Amino acid sequence: MSELLKNIIRYVLFILIQVFILSRMPALHRFVTPYLYYLFILWLPFSLSRMSLTFIGFVFGLTLDYFLKTPGLHAAACTLIAYVRPFVIGMLISQEGADKNYIAPSFVSMGWAPYGTYVLVLTVLHHSYLVLLEWMNFGSFMYFIGKVVASTAVSLLLVLLTEVLFYRKQKFRTNTI
């Protein structure tokens, strides 16, 4: 399957799962909002240019927004993590140039610790920005801190489960053009 087709299918699936399963689950607590959809942006290929990455992030977030009736909220957060992603990868990736030899970020291509840090940093960034925008509307400082921490924990758990359940095979490509 081509990389483009794979990502289009992922796009649709992540939106549907977020809208029809995760946002409909009865909440454990008001601080816990399970978010998984942004994993789509973390899984995008290395080869995308920064501009197209930012744009994909924006469109992806806006799609979710129109489903959840919050125009702009998730789009802003997704644009942010899509823009920051290349910097984080550049900082974390090892010297051998995994971004040339592998297609997309994963445990295999980046290694456990760098990939874990990569997911953690972008998750915290995404959630803080999202909750900050919500917080401007209503809520208190405790709401902000509590929600960022609790949602990050739940999101990381979901990301880990997804990574284990849907293990992505990554081929090592030596002769890349």
Add this chain to the structure above:
Amino acid sequence: MRNVFLFIRRHFNFLFFLVLQIISLSFLFRYNKSHEAAFLSVSTEVTGRLDEKYNNIEYYFQLKKTNEALVQENLRLHQQLVENFEAPDSNKRLFRDTIRVDSVRKWLLMEAKVVNNTIALPSNYLTIHRGFRQGVRPNMGVAGPQGIVGSVINVSENFAVVMSVLHPHFAVVAALKKGGENGTVFWDGISPSFISMRNISRSANVEVGDTVITSQVTSLFPARILVGTVAEIVPDNTSNFYNLKLRPATNFSNIEYAYVLDNLQLEEQKRLEDSTRKKVQ
């Protein structure tokens, strides 16, 4: 001039990012203020169709509960029928029509299927399968078989988005059934199983378990529709009022049908009030 172009070329990615951020934030702030956004009614039409497909499946799992709610509502209406009441004096028989002859219709009810419904988010909405073509307009009230549900904020051709009672911007004037004191019902965003009511004066005789119904003065709902029951009374020490914690009458987690309430006299009332305001000024 050359430097400007050079600057744009060098920082193109960052500027592009800023532009997208500004677009999304302007979307968000405009929506928070007026519940309007670009392409919203088109997108409601598309997401509404998807929601409907999903709801077609999900509906089967709610059939029992929906049926129960409808039976309860039927029972309540049947209890009010004339046949259930008997005058002790059998010589005189007075037939009381349910509608007086000189009355004018104020409320028109339209049934609607709920196709999408959230309760766990910080601001919750419902999507109903009845839109502009079927007579739904923004700012109409929506009630379910059990009690009030919300108000319409956005309408597309065949679907409408309803701001649920569980939304921080929703507020409606309600009254205690026993004493008739008015207060404002709103949601504090903490738990979907409780809503709040403020501005109930301390002189009011209120107890836990009392019923709260919609007030005459709201233009969103007919009077005497169930809002909820009092679950906790919190005296507000800084003012002379009680804050009440209510258990909402509507079970938002499994609502499948709702009634859109069209206030036919609203326009006339608004016109009169506006012209009065102009006269006074």
